[in-house]
Amino acid sequence: MMHRFHHLTGFVIVTLLSIATAASAEEVRVGVVGSASDGTFFIADAKGYFRDEGLSVAFVNFANVGEMLPALGTDQLEVGSGAPSAGLYNAVARGIDIKVVADKGSMPPGYGYMPLLVRKDLIESGRVKTLADLKGLKIGSPQQGGANVATLNEALREGGLSWGDVDAVYMGHMQLAFALENQALDAALVAEPNASLALKSGKVVRFVPGDQIYPNQQLAVVVYGGGFTRKAPEAARKFMVAYLRAARDYNDAIASGHLTGPKGDEIIAILTRYTTLKDAALYREMVPNGVDPDGRVNIASMEKDHEFIAKLGLLKGESSVKDIVDPSFAAAAVERLGPYRRKPGESKSGMK
Numbered sequence: 001m002m003h004r005f006h007h008l009t010g011f012v013i014v015t016l017l018s019i020a021t022a023a024s025a026e027e028v029r030v031g032v033v034g035s036a037s038d039g040t041f042f043i044a045d046a047k048g049y050f051r052d053e054g055l056s057v058a059f060v061n062f063a064n065v066g067e068m069l070p071a072l073g074t075d076q077l078e079v080g081s082g083a084p085s086a087g088l089y090n091a092v093a094r095g096i097d098i099k100v101v102a103d104k105g106s107m108p109p110g111y112g113y114m115p116l117l118v119r120k121d122l123i124e125s126g127r128v129k130t131l132a133d134l135k136g137l138k139i140g141s142p143q144q145g146g147a148n149v150a151t152l153n154e155a156l157r158e159g160g161l162s163w164g165d166v167d168a169v170y171m172g173h174m175q176l177a178f179a180l181e182n183q184a185l186d187a188a189l190v191a192e193p194n195a196s197l198a199l200k201s202g203k204v205v206r207f208v209p210g211d212q213i214y215p216n217q218q219l220a221v222v223v224y225g226g227g228f229t230r231k232a233p234e235a236a237r238k239f240m241v242a243y244l245r246a247a248r249d250y251n252d253a254i255a256s257g258h259l260t261g262p263k264g265d266e267i268i269a270i271l272t273r274y275t276t277l278k279d280a281a282l283y284r285e286m287v288p289n290g291v292d293p294d295g296r297v298n299i300a301s302m303e304k305d306h307e308f309i310a311k312l313g314l315l316k317g318e319s320s321v322k323d324i325v326d327p328s329f330a331a332a333a334v335e336r337l338g339p340y341r342r343k344p345g346e347s348k349s350g351m352k
Contacts, residue, residue, distance in 0.1 A: 027056050028228075028239055031068040031080040034061065034275075035173065036113060036192040037105030037220045037289045038081065042274035043267060044246035053238035063172065064143055065223065072098050075227030079239065083220055084302050084321075086145030086314035092324055093317030097226025099326040100302075101236075102243065102295035105191075105220030110257040111290035112211030114148065114191040114219060116155055117180055117204045128187070131159025131208070138167045140176040140188030145314040147219050148189050150305035154214040163312070180204050191219075193277050196286040209287065218298040218305070220289070224329070240295065240333040248293045248340050259283055293340035295330030 028050075032038040041059065044050055050057045062068050065082025072080050073096035081104050091098060107113065122128045128137075134156065142148045153163060169185060177198035179185040187207065190198060198204050210217070222243065228236050255261035259268055268283045277283070302321045309315055334340075 026054050026235060027058070028078045028235065029058050029060055029076070031062050031065070031071070031077050031082075032059050033064055033082050035105065035220065036286070037291065038275070039267070039271050040104065040243060040246045040250055040291055041081070043249055043270055044242045046270040046274065047246065047249065049242035049245045050239070053242050055235060055238060055242065064146070066143070068223070069096060069098070072096070072223065072225035075225060075231075078225055078228040078232075080223035080225070081220065082223075083143060083146040083148060084218060084305060085143060085147065086309050088223070089306065089309070089319040089324070090316050093315070093319045097230075098324075099224050099226070099229060100221045100297060100324050101224050101326055101329045102222040102240065103218065103290075103292040103297050104222045105289040105291060106298060106301075107211040107214065107217045107219060108290040109211055109215060111288060112209030112213070113195070113287045113289040114151065114189050114210040115195055115206045115287070116187060116208045116210070116213060117190050117195060117198055118187040118207040119180060119183060119185075120203050120205050121183075122186060123205050123207075128207070131155055132161065134159055134187060135161055135165045137186035138169055140169045140171060140179055140185045140190075142170065142173055142176065142189065142191070144170045145309055145312070147217065147305050149312065150308045151189055151210065151214050151217060151219075153308055155208065158213070192286045192289065193282060196282055200282075216298055216301060218301040221297060224326070229326070237329055237332050240329040241336055244293065244295050244330065244333045244337060247291045247295065250291060251293045251340070254288055257287060258285070259288055294334050295327075297325050297327065299325055
């Protein structure tokens with residue numbers, strides 16, 4: 001097993017990576033953000049799928065995909081991950097060569113892994129009964145300009161509200177959970193596993209699951225740097241084969257919307273080994289993210305969110321979702337592996 005973690009932040013990451021020896025075609029540096037959807041990368045590493053393809057993978061921790069962009073644009077990082085965001089689109093508008101190549105986290109029915117949480121005292125007092133009651137509240141969201149702002153906007157629209165009717169606050173998922181528990185926020189969109197951790201405090205309520213707010217939303221994607229796709233296209237294709245093998249194992253581990261399927265224990269063991277969350281029971285309780293076993297990206301969702309981000313005035317320059325998404329690597333992997341086929345009677349995750 002060839003996994004390594006680099007705990008670096010901000011410009012320090014770019015500086016240190018810049019002086020490192022350039023990776024060969026077989027060495028791949030992968031940016032991760034500490035979300036539940038990183039799990040597919042870890043499964044591929046733990047089960048030797050990267051090794052099978054002749055790849056050695058190093059994981060590099062970032063706060064979000066926006067922090068990865070300089071490294072991706074200067075060939076210091078081959079693979080990135082995170083939410084489609086204003087930062088991603090603006091980077092492409094500036095000429096940075098990056099491509100969205102696969103689904104990493106989506107919300108098909110039953111997989112609303114980023115729910116809207118509301119403080120329990122607001123529910124019990126009757127202050128919040130419906131989405132319309134969000135008016136005037138301080139609501140947390142993970143990233144300004146990320147796909148999550150479109151999720152929040154859909155919740156507001158369902159309640160007959162507009163963007164200006166709430167006070168939006170941005171911080172990381174773990175910080176959002178703490179802020180809810182400390183009553184610094186009234187409600188928040190919090191992704192798993194932090195959503196379940198917050199619920200265990202007894203101070204918050206899962207008000208609306210994410211898949212009910214915005215069914216099939218594309219919340220997280222796999223991104224390739226231009227240097228990877230141009231200079232090492234074969235390695236890029238091999239990486240996708242390993243990734244989709246892991247995505248299929250992940251899907252096989254899910255039953256009735258939880259990691260309780262035939263491969264559930266194996267996948268949970270991997271997640272507890274690779275992440276800071278060591279509570280296997282919590283993994284069984286939490287709502288898993290969807291990840292398409294054939295790597296398909298929901299372009300319609302990304303286009304809808306791109307339009308809303310533009311309305312917020314966060315886009316600079318011209319950008320198009322269709323110009324950013326490159327399905328060829330996933331298509332090549334599916335051609336080699338064959339299309340995913342789940343056994344009759346088993347539930348689906350990530351299917352659009």
